[in-house]
Amino acid sequence: MNPDLDKLHPYPFEKLAQLTAGIQPPADLKRIAFTIGEPQHPAPELVLTALRHSLEGVSKYPATKGDLTLRQAIADWCLRRFQLGSQPLDPETQVLPVNGTREALFAIVQTLVDATRPAKVVMPNPFYQIYEGAALLAGGQPHYLNCTAENGFQPDFAQVPEAVWQETQLVFICSPGNPTGALLPVAQQKLLLELADKYDFIICADECYSEIYFDESQPPHGLLQVCAESGRQDYKRCLVFHSLSKRSNLPGLRSGFVAGDAELLKSFLRYRTYHGCAMPPHHQTASIVAWKDEEHVQANRDLYRAKFDAVLEILEPVMEVQRPDAGFYLWPKTPIDDETFTRRLLEKENLAVLAGRYLSREVDGVNPAENRIRIALVAELEECIEGAKRLRRFIEAGC
Numbered sequence: 077m078n079p080d081l082d083k084l085h086p087y088p089f090e091k092l093a094q095l096t097a098g099i100q101p102p103a104d105l106k107r108i109a110f111t112i113g114e115p116q117h118p119a120p121e122l123v124l125t126a127l128r129h130s131l132e133g134v135s136k137y138p139a140t141k142g143d144l145t146l147r148q149a150i151a152d153w154c155l156r157r158f159q160l161g162s163q164p165l166d167p168e169t170q171v172l173p174v175n176g177t178r179e180a181l182f183a184i185v186q187t188l189v190d191a192t193r194p195a196k197v198v199m200p201n202p203f204y205q206i207y208e209g210a211a212l213l214a215g216g217q218p219h220y221l222n223c224t225a226e227n228g229f230q231p232d233f234a235q236v237p238e239a240v241w242q243e244t245q246l247v248f249i250c251s252p253g254n255p256t257g258a259l260l261p262v263a264q265q266k267l268l269l270e271l272a273d274k275y276d277f278i279i280c281a282d283e284c285y286s287e288i289y290f291d292e293s294q295p296p297h298g299l300l301q302v303c304a305e306s307g308r309q310d311y312k313r314c315l316v317f318h319s320l321s322k323r324s325n326l327p328g329l330r331s332g333f334v335a336g337d338a339e340l341l342k343s344f345l346r347y348r349t350y351h352g353c354a355m356p357p358h359h360q361t362a363s364i365v366a367w368k369d370e371e372h373v374q375a376n377r378d379l380y381r382a383k384f385d386a387v388l389e390i391l392e393p394v395m396e397v398q399r400p401d402a403g404f405y406l407w408p409k410t411p412i413d414d415e416t417f418t419r420r421l422l423e424k425e426n427l428a429v430l431a432g433r434y435l436s437r438e439v440d441g442v443n444p445a446e447n448r449i450r451i452a453l454v455a456e457l458e459e460c461i462e463g464a465k466r467l468r469r470f471i472e473a474g475c
Contacts, residue, residue: 113405142355146367179330187343408449420475430450
């Protein structure tokens, strides 16, 4: 047995199940779940149609590298979305389709980390749990950067000791952040690029929430965009991870991509060839249609805007809660400790949320996610409004 398995923490939803075991909510209240970030909006019909019409692809083995038509569609989308201008991605060497970003974020660490020497993996705190698990199973050592309200929920790269940078092999950034919804400013991304060059580490940018934002005139910057604006034509030391799960309401399609540094992707392709995780041909065909269309993505954003407007109007008078920069999570403070709040809320109102501390680690005596909860506004508008009303009622009743 791999002894590093014992280093893994229980997954947040396992902790939540233990916390709420034995609770019997009111029978007259239907369960509302604000816990898992699983989009509930309808899948785009044009994608479903393409999927149905390409099912004959199941009779063929797919290539790990993916079909060139898909890689070109992804490269074209990146060019348009991130204004890459004269520095478009080469679909032959700088794009690799993957079965969702979760699989790719885990596998990339196994590919890139050299455990024969010090291997720090820097990540925000709180964070998507895959970053930590991937680092531990690759023989790396996570280094957490606390993201609090005081620092705008941003990792402060300037405060990282030089001794840590000297041992760093990989840095995860997540913008928009999970669970905070915070965007990493361009200046911080440029600073990180300078540090990567100085200390020779790789930046892995998890951007899977980048297409859910509120101002159509100001889409979030991505790492490739920052590279292009900085004249970094080869995207050296940089990889970005994108998915159709949130953008197109297709979490079950398991379709995403990794793009950036060609040399890194060459190694990642070799790893994935042995790993045996090629995207099915009919999923590739459907993905091409999704990446080429923006109308359904804008309609998706409209639905989220309506939900945030309605829910925040209900909650702001009774909670410390703000609209995020982007994404579909709320990250409010709780008037009592987050575990007690979460358990009682389910018991009294049959409303499930995720205790914040389950998404972070204690660093220097501080857990930056204590006394917060994560609320995923993924259900339909009416259910989100009903959940917000229950949450307000619970707080007004004294929790």
